[in-house]
Amino acid sequence: MGILEVKNVNKRFGGLQALGDVNLSVEENSVHAIIGPNGAGKSTLLNCLIGKLIPDTGSVMFDGQSVLGRKPYEINQMGISRVFQTPEIFGDLTVLENMMIPIFAKRDGAFRMHAIENTLNEKSVIEQAEHMLESLNMADARHDHSASMSRGNKRRLEIGMCLAQNPRLLLLDEPTAGMARADTNNTIDLLKQISDERDITIAIIEHDMHVVFSLAQRITVLAQGTPLVEDTPDKIKGHPKVREAYLGETA
Numbered sequence: 001m002g003i004l005e006v007k008n009v010n011k012r013f014g015g016l017q018a019l020g021d022v023n024l025s026v027e028e029n030s031v032h033a034i035i036g037p038n039g040a041g042k043s044t045l046l047n048c049l050i051g052k053l054i055p056d057t058g059s060v061m062f063d064g065q066s067v068l069g070r071k072p073y074e075i076n077q078m079g080i081s082r083v084f085q086t087p088e089i090f091g092d093l094t095v096l097e098n099m100m101i102p103i104f105a106k107r108d109g110a111f112r113m114h115a116i117e118n119t120l121n122e123k124s125v126i127e128q129a130e131h132m133l134e135s136l137n138m139a140d141a142r143h144d145h146s147a148s149m150s151r152g153n154k155r156r157l158e159i160g161m162c163l164a165q166n167p168r169l170l171l172l173d174e175p176t177a178g179m180a181r182a183d184t185n186n187t188i189d190l191l192k193q194i195s196d197e198r199d200i201t202i203a204i205i206e207h208d209m210h211v212v213f214s215l216a217q218r219i220t221v222l223a224q225g226t227p228l229v230e231d232t233p234d235k236i237k238g239h240p241k242v243r244e245a246y247l248g249e250t251a
């Protein structure tokens with residue numbers, strides 16, 4: 001059984017069936033990509049995993065427990081952390097201050113901005129944040145304002161902020177969207193390093209096939225709300241059904 005098990009999930013928006021009988025099993029400590037053409041239902045599926053949407057029918061189990069009906073922060077506390085397309089960091093704060101936020105939140109159960117304003121006695125939080133920045137190769141940038149960083153480094157910081165919560169499942173929604181090639185390659189390297197060095201499962205929605213084939217061990221192809229095929233990258237490459245879904249070619 002996978003760490004994440006999606007069974008017979010259906011979701012309609014009015015007359016539109018956005019997800020139809022979706023089954024997905026994500027193996028623990030693997031990198032699993034979900035790909036598919038525009039409108040295939042990828043974001044709808046992701047939103048069902050993180051509590052932003054509730055499926056009409058079906059089940060979503062994480063480590064044997066249902067996530068359905070739980071609030072996003074409760075799902076986060078279960079060990080699921082997500083990174084969205086647009087970096088969600090505080091541009092006015094330094095890199096180090098940003099990194100302290102999830103560490104405060106984990107310690108205190110919630111984050112309050114004034115925690116950042118008075119950090120003189122917060123040696124342990126600062127140390128943990130610095131340690132995390134070192135593992136991300138960002139220690140030299142710790143006093144930089146995060147707004148001034150490249151998109152790739154903002155994404156690096158944001159992924160680090162997710163990791164500071166010690167998640168067991170990291171969900172990434174197009175983590176390289178809008179990035180220059182060099183930043184994309186840095187992000188691929190970072191995610192490879194995370195996957196190699198940690199006990200963590202990564203599920204990624206991504207349009208960029210270079211990213212998908214560089215990282216994923218399993219790929220699920222969604223089309224019109226339904227999984228079309230699930231296989232290894234080698235088998236997915238050139239699969240007639242995948243070509244058909246993307247290019248409208250006949251198999």
Ligand SMILES: Nc1ncnc2c1ncn2[C@@H]1O[C@H](COP(=O)(O)OP(=O)(O)OP(=O)(O)O)[C@@H](O)[C@H]1O
Pocket residue numbers: 013016018036037038039040041042043044045
């Ligand atoms: N809140 C909503 N209300 C109505 N229709 C929606 C809603 N969210 C998504 N849809 C529709 O559901 C279908 C699946 O959309 P979804 O965004 O999940 O696809 P996607 O695979 O993520 O697409 P893209 O790659 O373009 O982001 C689309 O037809 C979309 O228009």
